[in-house]
Amino acid sequence: MINETNPEKMYLAMKAKLAAVVPDFELKIKSELAAEINRLKVEKNAVILGHNYMEPALFSSVPDFVGDSLELARKAAQTDKDIIVFCGVRFMAETAKLLNPKKTVLLPSEKAGCSLAESITGEDVRQLRLKFPGVPVVTYVNTYADVKAESDICCTSGNAKAVVESLHTDTVIFLPDEYLAKNIANETGKHIIFPSLDPRKKFANELDYQMIGWLGRCEVHDKFTVEDIANVRKQFPDVTILAHPECSPEVVAASDFSGSTTAMIRHVENTSASHYLLLTECAMGDNVAAANPDKEMLRLCSVRCPHMNQITLEETLESLRKIQYVIEIPEDILQRAARAVQRMIAIG
Numbered sequence: 389m390i391n392e393t394n395p396e397k398m399y400l401a402m403k404a405k406l407a408a409v410v411p412d413f414e415l416k417i418k419s420e421l422a423a424e425i426n427r428l429k430v431e432k433n434a435v436i437l438g439h440n441y442m443e444p445a446l447f448s449s450v451p452d453f454v455g456d457s458l459e460l461a462r463k464a465a466q467t468d469k470d471i472i473v474f475c476g477v478r479f480m481a482e483t484a485k486l487l488n489p490k491k492t493v494l495l496p497s498e499k500a501g502c503s504l505a506e507s508i509t510g511e512d513v514r515q516l517r518l519k520f521p522g523v524p525v526v527t528y529v530n531t532y533a534d535v536k537a538e539s540d541i542c543c544t545s546g547n548a549k550a551v552v553e554s555l556h557t558d559t560v561i562f563l564p565d566e567y568l569a570k571n572i573a574n575e576t577g578k579h580i581i582f583p584s585l586d587p588r589k590k591f592a593n594e595l596d597y598q599m600i601g602w603l604g605r606c607e608v609h610d611k612f613t614v615e616d617i618a619n620v621r622k623q624f625p626d627v628t629i630l631a632h633p634e635c636s637p638e639v640v641a642a643s644d645f646s647g648s649t650t651a652m653i654r655h656v657e658n659t660s661a662s663h664y665l666l667l668t669e670c671a672m673g674d675n676v677a678a679a680n681p682d683k684e685m686l687r688l689c690s691v692r693c694p695h696m697n698q699i700t701l702e703e704t705l706e707s708l709r710k711i712q713y714v715i716e717i718p719e720d721i722l723q724r725a726a727r728a729v730q731r732m733i734a735i736g
């Protein structure tokens with residue numbers, strides 16, 4: 389965070405951090421917005437949480453805390469401010485609301501969704517429970533509150549293995565990311581099946597499985613391929629390739645490291661490879677490049693998350709000025725969904 393409300397000083401501070409990744413004319417405009425956001429933040433007693441995928445000008449200026457979904461959920465749980473502005477996507481802002489039902493939680497754009505969250509409904513989970521009675525449901529936080537409300541416990545990419553293992557059961561329903569489920573199955577040694585909700589199709593009815601998955605995918609991480617990796621390795625044989633676990637198991641297997649967005653950032657900070665390639669949302673590559681000017685970052689950057697992309701300094705300023713868009717969750721859903729998130733936070 390740059391704790392600055394003077395536009396000229398803000399411009400100089402942002403330039404010192406971001407000159408290599410943000411054009412100067414853009415820095416001038418963005419620094420004025422950032423300075424005004426910082427002034428309003430104090431006036432309205434707000435805290436700003438920024439996900440690692442925020443564009444560099446936002447990521448480096450106004451958030452009080454930046455991090456992956458798990459770290460930001462923890463920060464949301466701890467804040468004593470009246471307003472939480474979530475610079476991320478809707479499911480993250482909803483998670484903050486679940487942990488702070490009495491506070492005002494703002495999402496700066498109504499369009500900031502997520503392909504994984506949109507892939508499943510609460511009714512889908514109820515149907516799965518009918519098909520697999522007694523099997524605990526682990527839900528990735530990249531879901532909306534109605535889905536969390538039907539779940540026993542949530543997880544993020546940062547703690548999915550620990551959450552699955554904490555249940556000590558042979559069988560787990562893990563929703564809704566097909567690839568994360570497969571990657572966690574590989575890490576935990578659990579077998580995975582993907583049921584269909586079509587009543588005409590037969591379900592596997594013998595308990596020869598340990599995990600039941602769903603066919604949701606992240607529209608960003610789904611785009612990376614093993615061929616991309618082979619091409620980069622041909623050109624840069626010593627490159628270290630890091631893949632988010634929302635990538636396919638084949639891409640994860642062909643990479644050198646896989647972990648949550650913050651785990652990837654730490655890995656770059658703590659190692660010294662000749663080149664790095666991040667297989668994740670594109671803006672994070674810029675943020676990592678800005679923070680590690682001595683490290684050579686390669687770009688495979690045809691993909692920005694269209695949802696994260698909605699959150700800009702312009703939208704964040706409007707959000708604070710107009711107190712929009714307020715996250716509301718119906719009371720009955722809120723209480724049940726909050727329980728699943730609290731159980732996750734208790735595990736770590």
Ligand code: 13P
Pocket residue numbers: 440455456457458530544545546606632634647648649650
């Ligand atoms: P992290 O929990 O690793 O920050 O990931 C969130 C996300 O949406 C990745 O696409």
Ligand code: SF4
Pocket residue numbers: 477501502503504505530606607608609634669693694695696
């Ligand atoms: Fe959702 Fe993928 Fe965007 Fe993350 S990168 S918010 S999982 S669509």
